Amino acid sequence: MSVNFNPEEWSMSQEREFMENLLCQRFNFFLVLFSLFVAAAAACKNDNTACLILIVGSVMCLMVWLTIYRAHVKHHWIMQEKMYKTEGHPAQIVNDAMDKIKKRGGSSLFSVSRWIGIVIPAFCCCTLFAGALLILMGVIKVS
Numbered sequence: 001m002s003v004n005f006n007p008e009e010w011s012m013s014q015e016r017e018f019m020e021n022l023l024c025q026r027f028n029f030f031l032v033l034f035s036l037f038v039a040a041a042a043a044c045k046n047d048n049t050a051c052l053i054l055i056v057g058s059v060m061c062l063m064v065w066l067t068i069y070r071a072h073v074k075h076h077w078i079m080q081e082k083m084y085k086t087e088g089h090p091a092q093i094v095n096d097a098m099d100k101i102k103k104r105g106g107s108s109l110f111s112v113s114r115w116i117g118i119v120i121p122a123f124c125c126c127t128l129f130a131g132a133l134l135i136l137m138g139v140i141k142v143s
Contacts, residue, residue, distance in 0.1 A: 013089075016078045023071040027116045030064045034124045037061070041142070047135050050142040054132035058125050065121040072117025079113075 037057025044050035079091065134140040 012078060012082045016075065016082075016091075019071055019075040019078060023068065023075050023113070023116065026064065026068045026071055027121075030061065030068055030121055030124070033057075033064060034061055034128070037128060041131065044142050047142045051132045051135040054128050054135065058128035058132065061121070061125045061128060065125060068121055069117055072113060076113060076117070 034057070037053060037060070041050045041053045041057070044053060131140070135142060
């Protein structure tokens with residue numbers, strides 16, 4: 001199969017939109033997967049089964065997180081290296097305005113992209129793994 005790619009038909013703005021949608025879709029899938037494993041572990045009547053579910057869940061969520069992180073890095077690069085540095089681009093104009101607000105004492109609490117790509121998935125994976133460890137140590141009893 002041969003694909004003739006014409007770079008004039010695909011802009012960085014379109015690539016940013018594609019990566020942003022991909023990042024959000026993967027994050028949504030991650031949240032569904034995480035919720036599924038938490039619900040399955042909570043429904044168990046046996047400590048060993050709940051522990052196994054949480055361990056499998058933490059490994060599977062970790063694997064999905066790797067794909068989220070990859071999309072996050074690409075999206076971050078597109079925004080930082082291309083969009084914010086392209087004079088007159090709407091993203092550059094908004095970013096400059098936000099920088100001015102920060103300099104006058106305003107604040108941007110956090111980068112949503114960083115929370116979606118790193119913080120929340122890391123917290124979820126650690127929560128599943130910590131739950132499995134607590135069950136193994138006998139601190140939490142499922143039955």
